[in-house]
Amino acid sequence: MTLTWLGRSGVYIASLAFVLGAVRQIWVLQNGKQSYARYFAFAGLVGVALSVGVMQFALITHNFSLAFVSENNATFTPLLYSITGMWSALEGSILLWALLLSAYIVFVLFRYRKEAADSVVSWASAVLFIVGAFFTLLMAGPADPFIHNAAKVLQGAGPNALLQDNPLVAIHPPLLYAGFVGFSVPFAFALAMLITGRVQDRWPLELRRWSVLSWGFLTVGIVMGAWWSYQVLGWGGFWGWDPVENAALLPWLTATAYIHSVIVQDRRGLFRVWNLTLAIATFALTILGTFFTRSGVLQSVHAFSSSTLGPILMGFFILTVGTGLALLAWRGDRLRSPVGVDSPFSREGLFVANNILFVGFAIVVLLGTVFPLLYQAINGGQVTVGTPYFATVAAPLSVALLVLMALAPLVSWRTSDRKVLWERLRFTVWVSLLAVMVMLLSGVRKPVVLVAYFLAIAAAGSAFRLLRGTIMSAHRRGESFWSALRGPTTGGMVVHLGVVIMAIGIVTSTSYTTRADVTLARAQSTYVAGQKITFDGFRQVSDSLRTATDLEIVVNNHDRMQPAITTFNGRDGQTVGTPAIDSNPWRDVYLTFDAVGGNGAASGAQVAGNLPAGSVVVGVTVEPLISWLWAGGLIVGLGSALSFVRRRHREEVNPL
Amino acid sequence: MRRRVVFYSSLAALVLVVAFSVFLATRHTVTDATSSPSPLLGKPAPAVKGISLSGTMVNLSSYRGHVVVLNFWASWCPPCKQEAPELSTFAWQQRNGGARVLGVVFNDSVSSAKSFSTYYGSLYPSIAVDTNGSIANSYGVTSPPTTFIINRHGRVVAELLGATTVRQLTAIVNKVTS
Amino acid sequence: MMKFLRSFWLWLAAAVVVIVVAFVVAPSASSTQQRINHLESLVKCPACEDLSVAESNATSAIAVRHEIVLKVKQGESDTAILTSLEDSYGTSILLSPSTSGIGSLLWVLPVVVVIVGAGAYLRLVRRK
Numbered sequence: 024m025t026l027t028w029l030g031r032s033g034v035y036i037a038s039l040a041f042v043l044g045a046v047r048q049i050w051v052l053q054n055g056k057q058s059y060a061r062y063f064a065f066a067g068l069v070g071v072a073l074s075v076g077v078m079q080f081a082l083i084t085h086n087f088s089l090a091f092v093s094e095n096n097a098t099f100t101p102l103l104y105s106i107t108g109m110w111s112a113l114e115g116s117i118l119l120w121a122l123l124l125s126a127y128i129v130f131v132l133f134r135y136r137k138e139a140a141d142s143v144v145s146w147a148s149a150v151l152f153i154v155g156a157f158f159t160l161l162m163a164g165p166a167d168p169f170i171h172n173a174a175k176v177l178q179g180a181g182p183n184a185l186l187q188d189n190p191l192v193a194i195h196p197p198l199l200y201a202g203f204v205g206f207s208v209p210f211a212f213a214l215a216m217l218i219t220g221r222v223q224d225r226w227p228l229e230l231r232r233w234s235v236l237s238w239g240f241l242t243v244g245i246v247m248g249a250w251w252s253y254q255v256l257g258w259g260g261f262w263g264w265d266p267v268e269n270a271a272l273l274p275w276l277t278a279t280a281y282i283h284s285v286i287v288q289d290r291r292g293l294f295r296v297w298n299l300t301l302a303i304a305t306f307a308l309t310i311l312g313t314f315f316t317r318s319g320v321l322q323s324v325h326a327f328s329s330s331t332l333g334p335i336l337m338g339f340f341i342l343t344v345g346t347g348l349a350l351l352a353w354r355g356d357r358l359r360s361p362v363g364v365d366s367p368f369s370r371e372g373l374f375v376a377n378n379i380l381f382v383g384f385a386i387v388v389l390l391g392t393v394f395p396l397l398y399q400a401i402n403g404g405q406v407t408v409g410t411p412y413f414a415t416v417a418a419p420l421s422v423a424l425l426v427l428m429a430l431a432p433l434v435s436w437r438t439s440d441r442k443v444l445w446e447r448l449r450f451t452v453w454v455s456l457l458a459v460m461v462m463l464l465s466g467v468r469k470p471v472v473l474v475a476y477f478l479a480i481a482a483a484g485s486a487f488r489l490l491r492g493t494i495m496s497a498h499r500r501g502e503s504f505w506s507a508l509r510g511p512t513t514g515g516m517v518v519h520l521g522v523v524i525m526a527i528g529i530v531t532s533t534s535y536t537t538r539a540d541v542t543l544a545r546a547q548s549t550y551v552a553g554q555k556i557t558f559d560g561f562r563q564v565s566d567s568l569r570t571a572t573d574l575e576i577v578v579n580n581h582d583r584m585q586p587a588i589t590t591f592n593g594r595d596g597q598t599v600g601t602p603a604i605d606s607n608p609w610r611d612v613y614l615t616f617d618a619v620g621g622n623g624a625a626s627g628a629q630v631a632g633n634l635p636a637g638s639v640v641v642g643v644t645v646e647p648l649i650s651w652l653w654a655g656g657l658i659v660g661l662g663s664a665l666s667f668v669r670r671r672h673r674e675e676v677n678p679l
Numbered sequence: 680m681r682r683r684v685v686f687y688s689s690l691a692a693l694v695l696v697v698a699f700s701v702f703l704a705t706r707h708t709v710t711d712a713t714s715s716p717s718p719l720l721g722k723p724a725p726a727v728k729g730i731s732l733s734g735t736m737v738n739l740s741s742y743r744g745h746v747v748v749l750n751f752w753a754s755w756c757p758p759c760k761q762e763a764p765e766l767s768t769f770a771w772q773q774r775n776g777g778a779r780v781l782g783v784v785f786n787d788s789v790s791s792a793k794s795f796s797t798y799y800g801s802l803y804p805s806i807a808v809d810t811n812g813s814i815a816n817s818y819g820v821t822s823p824p825t826t827f828i829i830n831r832h833g834r835v836v837a838e839l840l841g842a843t844t845v846r847q848l849t850a851i852v853n854k855v856t857s
Numbered sequence: 858m859m860k861f862l863r864s865f866w867l868w869l870a871a872a873v874v875v876i877v878v879a880f881v882v883a884p885s886a887s888s889t890q891q892r893i894n895h896l897e898s899l900v901k902c903p904a905c906e907d908l909s910v911a912e913s914n915a916t917s918a919i920a921v922r923h924e925i926v927l928k929v930k931q932g933e934s935d936t937a938i939l940t941s942l943e944d945s946y947g948t949s950i951l952l953s954p955s956t957s958g959i960g961s962l963l964w965v966l967p968v969v970v971v972i973v974g975a976g977a978y979l980r981l982v983r984r985k
Contacts, residue, residue, distance in 0.1 A: 258912040265907050296685055320706045322713070322906055337704035341697060348693040355685030367982045375981050379974040387967050393699075394954075394963055396706055401959055405714070408963065409907045409952030411899050416967050445865055452868060459875055468883050540914070617914050642914060716903045716946025718920040819903075819917040838903075 026088055030077040030169035037070030037125065038159035045152035048145060058139045060148045061132040067155055068125040075122050078115060078168060082108050087176040091115060091168050097181035099567035099592060104187040110196045111186045113317055113332075114168035119196065121158045123204040128155055131208055131233075143226060146215035147208075154207050157339055165331050184591045184599045187568075191251035199244030199271060203309040205237025206278060210306035210343075213299045217350040222295045222358050227288045230302075232667055234285065235511070238278050239663025245271055246525075246656030257600045259538070259613045259644035261652065264413040267325035269392045270312035273385050277305045280381035286511075287371050290436060293362060296355045297378070303347035308385075310340045320396065366438040373431040377424070384420050388413065418471070425478035425526065428519055432489035451484030475530040479523045486519040514666025521658030528651030536646045540617060544638045552645035554612050555579050568592060571601065574616050574639055578605045586614040586641065611649050615642035712762075712826060712839035712847060717819060719835040724749070724827070725817035727783065729806035732793050737804050739781065740833070746778040746852050747829040750843075751815060752805070753787040754795035756823045758842035763799035769845045770803045778852045782806065785815055785823045830855050889929060896925050896935060900942060901952045909952055921950075 044063030051058045078091070082105040087093040095108040095115070109115040128151045135144050162168060186192050209230045216222045248271070253261040262268060281301040284294045315321055318333030364371045391408045398406045433447040455477045462473060490513055497507035507513065539551045543558035550556070559575035562585070569592060573585040584603035591599075605612040620634025634640070719725075727739035727749065739747065750766060752759040770780040782805030784792045789807050796805060809815055818827060828837040828851050836855055839847070894911060900921060902913035910918040910925070921942070928938045942950055954960035 258908055260908075260912060263907045314703070320703060334704050337700050341700045344696045344700075345693060348689045348696065352686045352689035352693070355689060356683055359685065364982045367978075372982045376978055379978055383970040383974045386970055390966050391963065393703070396703070398954070398959055400702070400706075405947060405949035406954045406960065407901050407907070407949045407952055408954060409901060410909065411953040412963065415953075449864060449868070456868070456872055456875060459879075463875065463879055463882065468879075470879060470883060473879055538911070615914070714947075715917075716950045718903070718917060718924065718945075720945055819915075819920060821915045821917070 024088070024171060026077055026081055026086060027169045027171040030074050030081075030089070031163075031167070033070045033072070033074030033077060034159055034162045034167075034169070035070070036073065037067045037121065038156055038163050040064075040066035040070060041152045041156035041159055045149050045156060048149035048152060052142065052145050052149070055140075058145060058148070060139060060145075060152075061129070061136055063152065064125070064129045064132045064148075064155075067152075067159070068129045071118070071121045071125045071159065074162075074168070075109070075118055078109050078118060079106060082106065085179065087179050088172055089168075090170040090172050093172055093176045093179040095179070095182050097179040097592070100179075100181055100187070101568060103190060103193060104182055107186070107192045107196075108182050110200075111182045111192070114162065114166045116196070116200075117158060117162055117166050118168055120200050120204060121155070121162065123197070123200050124155055124158060124207065127204055127208060128152070142219045143212065143215045143221055146218050147211040150211035150214050151207060154211070161332070161335070165335060181591060184589070185255055187591065188589065188599070188601060189251055189255050191247055191254065195244060195247040195251050197244075198240050198247060202237050202239075202241025202244050203274065203312070205233065205240060206274065206302075206305045206309055208233045208237070209281070209302040210347075213302035214347065214350060217299060217347075217354045217358075220354055220358065222299070227285055227295075227298065231282065231285045231289060231511075232669075234278065234282050234302075235514075235663055235666045238275075238282055239660055239667065241271075241275050241278060242663070243656060243660040245275060246653065246659070250653050250656075253649075254602065254604060255599075257602045257615050257642075259536070259602075259646060261649075264391075264408075264410050265323050265325060266321040266392050267312075267316050267323040269388050270315040273389060274305045274308035274312060276381045276385040276388070277301055277308060280378040281305060283374050283377050287374050291362070291371060293360045293364065293371060295360050296351065296358055299355075299358075300347075300351060301378075301382075303344070303351075307340060307344045307347070310336060310343055314340060315392070321392070368430075368434055368439045368441065368444065370431060370434050370436050370439075373427055373434060377427055377431070380420055380423055380427075384417070387416050391416075421526065422474060422478065425475070425482050425523075428482035428522070429478060429485050432485040432516065432519070447488065448481075448485075451481050451488070454484060455480040469534050472530055472534050475526060479526050479530075483520060483523045486516040486523070490516040490520075509665050509668045511666050514662045514664070514668075517662030517665055518659050519662075521655045521660075521662055523655070524651050524658060525655030528648050528655060531648040532646045532652070536644060538642070538644045540640055540642050542620075542634060542638055542640050544635070551612075551643040554610075554643075554645055556612075556614075556641065556643055558639060558641065559583075572616070574614075574641065576603065576614055576641060578612050578614075582612075584612075584614055586616040588616050606650055608648075608650055608654075610645055610647045613642075613644040613646060617642045712824075712841040712843040715838045715840045717827075717835065717838035719818065719827070719838070722835060723833055724829045724835050725814070727781065727806065727814055729783075729808060729814075731804035732784075732789070732796050732801075732807045733804065735804060737781065737806055739829075742779050742781070742829075743833050744831055745776075746831055746855055748778055748780045748848060748852070749818075749827040749829060750780065750782045750805075751785045751818070751820045751823050751825045752782055753785045753823045754791040755787065756785075759795075759824045760799070762824055762842035762844070763795070763801065765843065765845050765848075767800055767802040769848045772845070772849070773852075778848075778856075779803075783809055783814055785809065785820060786812065828852065828855060892935070893926055893929055896929070896938060897922055899939065899952055900925065901950055903946060903950065907952070 040063050044060060044067065047063065048058065048060060080086070081089050081092045082096050083102065085092070085096055085098045085100070085105070091112065091114055095112050096105055100108065110119045131151065132148060138144050181187070212226055212230055216226060249261040281298060284301065285298055287293050288295055288298050314333060314336040316325070318336060320333060364375060366372055391412055394408050395406050398404065429451070433444060458480050459473050459477050462476060467473060493512045494504065494507045498504070537552040541549050541551060541556060543549060543556070545558060545560055548555055548557040555578065557577040557580070559577055562573040562575055564571045564573055569589050571587040571589040573587040576584045576586060578584060582605045584605050586603040587601040589599055589601045600615055603614045605614070616639065618640040620636055620638035724739060729737060731737045739749070748769070752763070766780055773779070780803035782801070782803060784805055784807055792805070792807060806814070824842055826839040826843050827835055830836050837851055897911035898909045900910050902908045902910050902915055902918035903921065905913050905915060905918070910921045925938060928941070939951060943955070948954070954963055956964055
């Protein structure tokens, strides 16, 4: 019982701290007394950290007095998966969310402690406390991670099979949540600015760094999620336009629009109200995403078990959006910028196009995701909205975005002379055209691929040009190369390069992937898309965690891979297929153990009755350039980090 | 009008968002088994015969003339535990000439299946051993629990994936019988 | 000025040549296998959440794949095949709803978004 009460007290301390903190902030704002906001935040963090500590202790020591532990852990669960077990199920995932949120709140309040009396900071603190209170109160009530097991449980069920066979379980959720949680800060400041009516201060620049940081976490988190799905789900794909995946994509789309249009606000004071709207929308979409993932309203392979949280999360969503929109209605018109965009070929003009594309796409993805619910409500029937729809809509959008990426780094603010633009573009587009010619001559025929490569190379060229220009001018001012590399412009261009690499990876792998199911007897070989696949026998593997039947597959006579069928020990021993992937920069060979012949029913594999015993059916998928996706994602992360780090010599000024 | 663009668009957005949220909040969660489009729909049900857990000989064809609920289950599958009481309750409610429930054990040992069946007080026969998984294969079952509804003429009319409930089964069987 | 004209127009001419060549050598009518692959990507695997039968190896997915191959060999058109699958398995078997009825809303909306977006862009970018 001790663990339960210890864990719960952490939650109560935290929720009390946040509630009292919010109340005090509002009181301070009326009476102008000293705000001790950061101490309340610290208390909140201490409370959540205590609960996390208790949960981790219970998981690592396999203490089954907690129901959560007995459902997500077993005595033989390895250390890594015990730790990650905390976010493998609903209640624990909220604990992780609360931990990251409290840490962010403490960070923000300590960072701005000298301006704690500033009304914007005060109101933002109040909003942050309310958000913190919401998530901690969830754990105090409907999503209690510390429920006590009445009976004495001797062995736990262990984590879900798909959550304990790949180390990325330790990376994707924390990064993703760090991204989601991070957008509470621009949201809080946006509400604060609307309430106080003070938008034209330094806050847009300050917030831009927070937003870039959170965006970086979110992007890398999503890419790591895709990589993880790729490695374990067994179909060789990485994105299924699944409701939970879309739920993470929606805030990312508005966040990307936001970090671009905030640059315009910083430079020219435009789009003030629009940026406030985007900040509110992004945070609201993270709450909506949480709703989709945890309410059970939409079916998904990635969803947590459905719960009573649905209506509560919806209530918070309405509160968030309602407050934001009401404030916008009240204050918005008074805060609009007096100036406008002068020319479509200016950087501001292209950023407007960028925003329209991202927000438009977000609307379409949102509709596509909830459409089955709409259809069922109106018609009573079931309908699926899957990849064919989303991919068809995403294609022209991606083309348009690549065009923008090729043009925007080359145009000036306010207006651009078309001759000058052509002069800057000339070299790049000639190179791109030449590349396309070479591709045509070497047999590439698909128009999608040709267009994509043309635009990708053009976009990369523009990014390099701006990168070189920025570094050279910093050099002339005496900065070292490494110092010049830091900063929003260079960081942004590195991000664009990463995106271009990802785009090439996506287009090439989706257009030229070859799938085949090959039947092989022992020592037999075959070729799939030029890769030699040899079956070298079975292997039974058994340890405390699992029993698996491995297939020894040799790829191209030197890489040994073991696709398997794995049964995880535990009360509810789940059997999953474990793919094996032979990667190199040029292609991945993705192998799955599909079926076994005869009546030798190897643990869990499907039996193909018409095959001789000892033969196997191996699923082979050859995907060219798919590692470029993951490499590109990491480069995007690097670019965000570079963008976030302040340059030693000069802050970004606001020339108007 | 131009001056109050933000005001009117915010209000319009507010109305839309509230309507949207209320709509989502009132959707019921997916707890019933999902009706799945099966290649067997409308076709004659493949043969199911074997020795049950209690030792008797069971054959699907002997149920011709009744609606049959054919349920594939295993002792190691959590949703099967959830639906086991529901299936027995349903079998009991249909005991006077109504639908018949027949189970097939999926990829499991006889001893575990027997203890599961005893623990949940199963009120219907289940075939203990499906050699080579051939019955499951002929029905296209990839994971339990999967339930098929077979009409009086021996044709498959529905496939349900996941744990089912008395309410769901009764609704389908009533529709099939009428 | 002449130099600029030559530069840009030369490039544009080269681009047009490349495009024409690409069209000429592009694969014209899709082969039967491509048709089958395309159809398979439009049909959902009955036992899965959002995988197509092309991507899944579940028994039911394999069965549907066989059915598609059979129907293609029998000479049925794409629309006829998809409609007959819808009739047997219900509307949710298609990964992209048919455009008739409420499903059309799904396709109308992106068009509306494009029009509204373009309008907004033009209006925003011409204030002086």
